[in-house]
Amino acid sequence: METINIQKTKAIDQVNTRERVSRLFSRSIKNESKMQALYLALSMIDLTTLEGKDSDGKVKQLCYKASHLHYKHPGLPHVAAICVYPTMVPIAKKELEGTGINVASVATAFPSGMADINAKLDEVKSVVDAGADEVDMVISRGRFLSGDYNYVSDEISQVKDACGKAHLKVILETGELVTLDNVQLASDIAMEAGADFIKTSTGKVSPSATPPVVLTMLEAIRDFQIKTGKKIGMKPAGGIGTAKQAIQYLVMIKETLGDEWLSPNLFRFGASSLANDLLMQIMKQSTGQYQSKDYFSID
Amino acid sequence: MSQRIDIQKTYKLFIGGKFPRTESGRYIKWTDKNETTVVNICRGSRKDFRNAMVSARSASGGWSSRTAYNRAQILYRVGEMLEGRREQFMAELTLQGLTNKQAKNEINQSIDRFIYYAGWADKFQQVFSRVNPVSLPYFNFTLPEATGVVAAIAPDDTSLLGLVSIIAPVIAGGNSIVILASESLPLSSISFAEVLHTSDVPGGVINILTGYRSELIEHFSSHMDVNAIIYCGHNTDDQKLVEINAALNVKHVIQFPIQDWSNDKHQSPYHILKCQETKTTWHPIGF
Amino acid sequence: MTKKQIWDYSPAPESTDHIQLKDQYDLFINGKFIPAVDGKYFDTINPSNEKKIAEVAESGKADIEKAVASARKAYEKTWSKMHPKERGKYIFRIARLLQERAREFSVIETMDGGKPIRESRDVDVPLAAAHFFYHAGWADKLEYAFPGRVAEPLGVVGQIIPWNFPLLMAAWKLAPALATGNTIVLKPAETTPLTAMKLAEIIQEADLPPGVVNIVNGAGETGKFLVNHGDINKIAFTGSTDVGKYIMKSVAGSGKKYTLELGGKAANIIFEDAPIDQAVEGIINAIFFNQGHVCCAGSRLYVQEGVAGEVITKLQKRMESLIVGDPLDKNTDIGAINSKMQLDKIKTYVKLGKEEGGTIYQTACSLPKKGYWFVPTIFTDVSQSNRIIQEEIFGPVLAIQTFRTVDEVITKANNSPYGLSGGVWTDKGSKIFKVTQDIRAGVIWANTFNKFDPSSPFGGYKESGVGSEGGIEGLSGYVNLV
Numbered sequence A: 001m002e003t004i005n006i007q008k009t010k011a012i013d014q015v016n017t018r019e020r021v022s023r024l025f026s027r028s029i030k031n032e033s034k035m036q037a038l039y040l041a042l043s044m045i046d047l048t049t050l051e052g053k054d055s056d057g058k059v060k061q062l063c064y065k066a067s068h069l070h071y072k073h074p075g076l077p078h079v080a081a082i083c084v085y086p087t088m089v090p091i092a093k094k095e096l097e098g099t100g101i102n103v104a105s106v107a108t109a110f111p112s113g114m115a116d117i118n119a120k121l122d123e124v125k126s127v128v129d130a131g132a133d134e135v136d137m138v139i140s141r142g143r144f145l146s147g148d149y150n151y152v153s154d155e156i157s158q159v160k161d162a163c164g165k166a167h168l169k170v171i172l173e174t175g176e177l178v179t180l181d182n183v184q185l186a187s188d189i190a191m192e193a194g195a196d197f198i199k200t201s202t203g204k205v206s207p208s209a210t211p212p213v214v215l216t217m218l219e220a221i222r223d224f225q226i227k228t229g230k231k232i233g234m235k236p237a238g239g240i241g242t243a244k245q246a247i248q249y250l251v252m253i254k255e256t257l258g259d260e261w262l263s264p265n266l267f268r269f270g271a272s273s274l275a276n277d278l279l280m281q282i283m284k285q286s287t288g289q290y291q292s293k294d295y296f297s298i299d
Numbered sequence B: 001m002s003q004r005i006d007i008q009k010t011y012k013l014f015i016g017g018k019f020p021r022t023e024s025g026r027y028i029k030w031t032d033k034n035e036t037t038v039v040n041i042c043r044g045s046r047k048d049f050r051n052a053m054v055s056a057r058s059a060s061g062g063w064s065s066r067t068a069y070n071r072a073q074i075l076y077r078v079g080e081m082l083e084g085r086r087e088q089f090m091a092e093l094t095l096q097g098l099t100n101k102q103a104k105n106e107i108n109q110s111i112d113r114f115i116y117y118a119g120w121a122d123k124f125q126q127v128f129s130r131v132n133p134v135s136l137p138y139f140n141f142t143l144p145e146a147t148g149v150v151a152a153i154a155p156d157d158t159s160l161l162g163l164v165s166i167i168a169p170v171i172a173g174g175n176s177i178v179i180l181a182s183e184s185l186p187l188s189s190i191s192f193a194e195v196l197h198t199s200d201v202p203g204g205v206i207n208i209l210t211g212y213r214s215e216l217i218e219h220f221s222s223h224m225d226v227n228a229i230i231y232c233g234h235n236t237d238d239q240k241l242v243e244i245n246a247a248l249n250v251k252h253v254i255q256f257p258i259q260d261w262s263n264d265k266h267q268s269p270y271h272i273l274k275c276q277e278t279k280t281t282w283h284p285i286g287f
Numbered sequence C: 001m002t003k004k005q006i007w008d009y010s011p012a013p014e015s016t017d018h019i020q021l022k023d024q025y026d027l028f029i030n031g032k033f034i035p036a037v038d039g040k041y042f043d044t045i046n047p048s049n050e051k052k053i054a055e056v057a058e059s060g061k062a063d064i065e066k067a068v069a070s071a072r073k074a075y076e077k078t079w080s081k082m083h084p085k086e087r088g089k090y091i092f093r094i095a096r097l098l099q100e101r102a103r104e105f106s107v108i109e110t111m112d113g114g115k116p117i118r119e120s121r122d123v124d125v126p127l128a129a130a131h132f133f134y135h136a137g138w139a140d141k142l143e144y145a146f147p148g149r150v151a152e153p154l155g156v157v158g159q160i161i162p163w164n165f166p167l168l169m170a171a172w173k174l175a176p177a178l179a180t181g182n183t184i185v186l187k188p189a190e191t192t193p194l195t196a197m198k199l200a201e202i203i204q205e206a207d208l209p210p211g212v213v214n215i216v217n218g219a220g221e222t223g224k225f226l227v228n229h230g231d232i233n234k235i236a237f238t239g240s241t242d243v244g245k246y247i248m249k250s251v252a253g254s255g256k257k258y259t260l261e262l263g264g265k266a267a268n269i270i271f272e273d274a275p276i277d278q279a280v281e282g283i284i285n286a287i288f289f290n291q292g293h294v295c296c297a298g299s300r301l302y303v304q305e306g307v308a309g310e311v312i313t314k315l316q317k318r319m320e321s322l323i324v325g326d327p328l329d330k331n332t333d334i335g336a337i338n339s340k341m342q343l344d345k346i347k348t349y350v351k352l353g354k355e356e357g358g359t360i361y362q363t364a365c366s367l368p369k370k371g372y373w374f375v376p377t378i379f380t381d382v383s384q385s386n387r388i389i390q391e392e393i394f395g396p397v398l399a400i401q402t403f404r405t406v407d408e409v410i411t412k413a414n415n416s417p418y419g420l421s422g423g424v425w426t427d428k429g430s431k432i433f434k435v436t437q438d439i440r441a442g443v444i445w446a447n448t449f450n451k452f453d454p455s456s457p458f459g460g461y462k463e464s465g466v467g468s469e470g471g472i473e474g475l476s477g478y479v480n481l482v
Helices: A014-025 A031-043 A056-067 A086-095 A117-129 A141-145 A149-163 A180-192 A211-228 A243-256 A274-287 B046-065 B068-083 B086-095 B100-121 B161-172 B187-198 B213-222 B236-246 B269-273 C061-079 C084-100 C102-113 C117-136 C166-179 C194-205 C220-227 C241-251 C276-292 C305-320 C340-355 C406-414 C429-438 C471-476
Strands: A045-048 A081-084 A102-106 A134-138 A167-171 A197-199 A233-235 A269-271 B027-031 B038-042 B138-146 B149-153 B176-180 B206-209 B228-232 B252-256 B276-284 C027-029 C032-034 C041-046 C051-057 C151-153 C156-160 C183-187 C213-215 C234-238 C257-261 C267-270 C300-304 C359-362 C377-380 C397-403 C421-425 C443-446 C479-481
Touching: A014 A211, A014 A243, A014 B276, A014 C276, A031 A045, A031 A243, A031 A274, A045 A056, A045 A274, A056 A081, A056 A086, A081 A086, A081 A134, A086 A102, A086 A117, A117 A134, A117 A149, A134 A149, A141 A149, A141 A180, A149 A167, A149 A180, A180 A197, A180 A211, A197 A211, A211 A233, A211 A243, A243 A274, A269 A274, B046 B138, B046 B149, B046 B176, B046 B206, B046 B213, B068 B086, B068 B100, B068 B161, B068 B187, B086 B100, B086 B187, B100 B161, B100 B269, B149 B161, B149 B213, B161 B176, B161 B187, B161 B206, B161 B228, B161 B269, B176 B213, B187 B206, B213 B228, B213 B236, B228 B236, B236 B252, B236 C241, B276 C429, C027 C061, C027 C194, C041 C102, C051 C194, C061 C156, C061 C183, C061 C213, C061 C220, C084 C102, C084 C117, C084 C166, C084 C194, C102 C117, C102 C166, C102 C194, C117 C166, C156 C166, C156 C220, C166 C183, C166 C194, C166 C234, C166 C471, C183 C220, C194 C213, C220 C241, C234 C241, C241 C257, C267 C276, C267 C406, C276 C300, C276 C305, C276 C397, C276 C421, C300 C305, C300 C406, C305 C377, C305 C397, C340 C359, C340 C397, C397 C406, C406 C429, C421 C429, C429 C443, C471 C479
Parallel strands: A045 A081, A045 A269, A081 A102, A102 A134, A134 A167, A167 A197, A197 A233, B149 B176, B149 B228, B176 B206, B228 B252, B276 C443, C156 C183, C156 C234, C183 C213, C234 C257, C267 C300, C267 C421, C300 C397, C377 C397, C421 C443
Antiparallel strands: B027 B038, B138 B276, C027 C032, C027 C213, C041 C051, C151 C479, C359 C377
16 A cells, blocks of 8 residues: 555635625526536536435336436436435446446445444445446545544545546535635545545435535645546535536636536536426526426426 | 033933934034023934935834734833933923923923823724624724824924824824924934933934924925824914825825914824724635 | 536626616705706716716816815704714614615716725625724714723814725715714716715615715815815825825814825745745735725735746736626626726836836737726836836836845835735744734735725725724824813
C-alpha cells in the first residue's frame, strides 16, 4: 500500500462559501436555456430506490420509468442509472438490458458502513459479479472523525480494486462530517484513493446534499484536476427534489468546473422524486400551463 | 566675601526626549512685567518643527501600541512629577504675572487634569467602542484608534494649564504631539518638558517648541505628515489659514477658542475622541 | 461522450413595464417640484445604450438660495421643534415606502447608472431602505448615543453625493441628518439624478413637512453654490479627494462643519493560509463590484508568494465566468461604466499601466456596441511606484503584487495617501487581529470584502476623509454635543 501524506490542504470559510452559493443560485435561467437544462438534468439522474421495503415489482416499475420518462413527450432522454440495494441488482440489470441505462448498487454496509472490511469487499465483489456497472460505497465516518485518515484511504483503495471495471462512487456522508474542512479533506482522500465519483450522502442522514457542501466538493474536484489532470465526477444525493434546485446545481457546475462536467459522465443527481418535477417543468415550458402532480406517474 | 551667584536656567526646546537649542540659533528675549528678569527663549524654526515631527512620527507607533494600562500609568506619573515640582512652577507662574493663589490653582488644576486623562487612557476605548448588530452573519466592531501625529498651537493666555489640557487627551489617546508653547507665557511650558523628561513618557511622544506663532503656524498646518492640527485661539486669519492648509492632506482640524481652561467642563473624553480615527472590522461567524 | 451543445444562459431581462418615469424632472424645493429659475434642463442618459432617459432641471445660484431658505425655514419652524419621536416616524415611513417600491427603484437605478440589476436589487435599494429604518429609531434615543452630553442638531446641511451608489448615498446622507433634527439640501450627481427624484416623490408621499428635504440637481457649479452658501451649517460630501480638498478650503474660516468620504486605494491581502477559493471570490467582489466604481474597492491586491500562482490562475478563471453586458439582465455581473468621462479615465490608466511595464490580463468577453463598457482587467508585474498602484482608478482594474512577510505587506498596504478600507485573508485568528490593527484604514474586512450595514460606521483615515457615516459615529457628524 502506498503511503499518502494525508493532511488538510487549505482552509475553507463557511460564510463565504454560502455567499458564493447564493450568488450562483441567483442566476436566472429562462426560456431556451431552461429547457436545455431540464433535459440535461433528466439525463443526469441516478433514479434511486433505497428502502427496506423495496420489492422486485417496485424496481421493475422504476426501470420502466427510467427509459420511458413520459409518454406525452417524445424525445426525452433517459436517466443515467438506476440505483438500488445489492439484492436488487440482478432484476434491475435484466430490466434495463439494452437501454443504455446503468445499474448502480450501494455497497459496503450501506448506509452506516459499520462492517468489517472483508465483509465490505465481499459485498462489492458480489454486486459487481451480479452486473452492477457502478458501486456506491460509504466511507467509515467514525474512523474519519477519529483522525484515522489512512484507514479511510486504504479502505477506499481496496474497494476500488474490488470494483474491477465498475465505476466507484464514494459517499462521504457529509451530514456526519459536519464541517466544510472535513468535506474537503474527505473528498481529497477519496479522490487520491481512486474514486471515480465523489458523492455527498446516503440520503439516510440529515442534512444530505447541501449547496455549500456540493460547492466544496466541486472545488476539491477542480483542484484535484489541476494537480493530477484526472477528472472526477460528482454526485449530490438526497434532498434534491425540484427542477429549480437541479438547475441551480447545473449553474454551480458550469461556473466551478466548466462545461465539460455538464454530462452524465461526470455529474449525477441521486434522487427519487426529481425526475417528475423536471418532467412537470418541461411540460410547463412547452405548453405554457402550470402542471399538476396528478398527471405524472409516481413509481 | 563675595555673594553666591545664582545659576540661571537656559530654556531650550524639547524634541525627541532631548533638550536641543533651536537649530536656527535665534532667540526671543522674554521679560517679566517689571523687566527685572530677562530670559532668552529659543525662537524655534520650521526646521526645529520638522525635526520634532520626525521624532513624533517615529514615537507614534510604539506609543499607540503600548497597553492602555501602561499609558494610563505614564500619564499618572506625569501628574506625580508635576506635584513634586510645585515650587518651580509657583516661581515661574508668578513671574509670568499670576498671583500666588492663581498660580497655586493653575498647578493644582494642571495636575488634576493629567490625572483625569490618566484615568481615561484605559477607559475611553471601552466607552466608545461598539459591537454593531449588522444584519449579516458577521462579527462587526468599531473602536477608536489614534490618528497618529498631532500638531498643536497651545493657548497663548495660559502657560501651563492650557498646554496640559491640550497634551493630555492627545497622548492619552495614543497619539504623539508637537506643540507650540504659549508665545507670551512660555516659561512653564519648557519646565513642563523637564517634568516629562523625568517621567516615563517615551522620547518623541511629546515635543514642545517655543517661538512665534506667526512664523510657525504655516508649517504646523501645512506639514504633510501631520494627521490632526489643533489651534487654540481667536485670530480668525489664523483659524482660516489652518483650515485651508489642512486641506493639503486632509488633516483633522480642531479649534479651541476657549479662554478659560480652568473650567472643568473643558475636560472630557470627547476631547480624546477629537484626535481618534474610527476603525470598523468585519469578520464572518462560521466554522 | 456525445457531442452536445454548450449550455448557456438565455437573456433574462428584468421587466421595466412597472416603472414610472417622467420625461422631465424639476427641482424639489419646499415640498414641491418646481422648475429652475432660469428654466434650464440637462439630459440624463442610460450609459448602457447612450439613450436619453429624461431631462432634469439644472439649479443655478438662485435655486440654491431658494432651497437653502426653504430648509432654514423648515428647520426653524417645524423640524427642530418637532418631538423627536414624531421625527422618527416620518423616517420610518420613508423606509417603508422605499421597501414597497423597491423593484421600481432598482430598475431606475440600473437604467440611470449602468450598474447590474442584481446589485441594485440585492444591495443598493434594500440597504437604502435599511438605512432609513435604522436611523429612524435613533431620533428619540440620541441621549443614549452620546453619554454625558446633549446632542443638538446643526441646522441646515448641504449634502453632495456621488454617482456610484446614487440612492444608497442619498440614504446614507439623509437618514442620519433627519434623525438628528437637521434639514437638508441634497445635490445628487449630474449623471445619476433619477432615483433621488423618485425618492423626492416618496418624501412627498410620506408627508414630510415641506422644506425638510430639498433636492437640487446639477454638476460641479451647482455644488459650489451649495458649498459656499452662507446659511449652511454643514457640508456632507462623498466623492473625490480633490473635490473634498476644495470643500475644505472653501469652508475654511466659515465655521461650517464637514464630513468627507473621499477616495481610496484599498489593499486586499491574501496570506498563504487563507481560504483560497473564498479569497478569490473576495478579490472578485472587492474589485469588480459595481464595475469597480467603489471608493473602498480592493484595487491593490497583495498575494503571499507561495500562493500567488494558484490565486492568480484561479482569479483569471473566475474572471472568465463574469458576465459583462446589459445591466438590466438578471445574470449580468458587470454592467456599464457610468459615463464617457469615467470610461476615458479608466482607459488612460490602463494605458499607463501597460506603459509602466505591467502585464495585463483581460477577459475574453465581448462588449455591446453602444454604451460605455470596460472588460475586467488585472495587472501583474507592477511595483509600488506605479501610478496604477498609487492612484484611484475607479474602474474594474486590479493591480497585483506579491509579498513574503507580514511586516512587508503591512508597510506596503499603508504606503498610500489613502486609508479608507482594507482586506485581509488568513485562517489564523491572531494574524487577523495583528493585521487589521496595523492597517491604517477605517474599514477592514477580514475574510470578506465590500460588506455594508447601516449600523456599521464607514469612513476613512488620511486623505480618504474626515468623519464616519453609519452607526453612532455617523450620527455624531450631524450634532453639536453640549
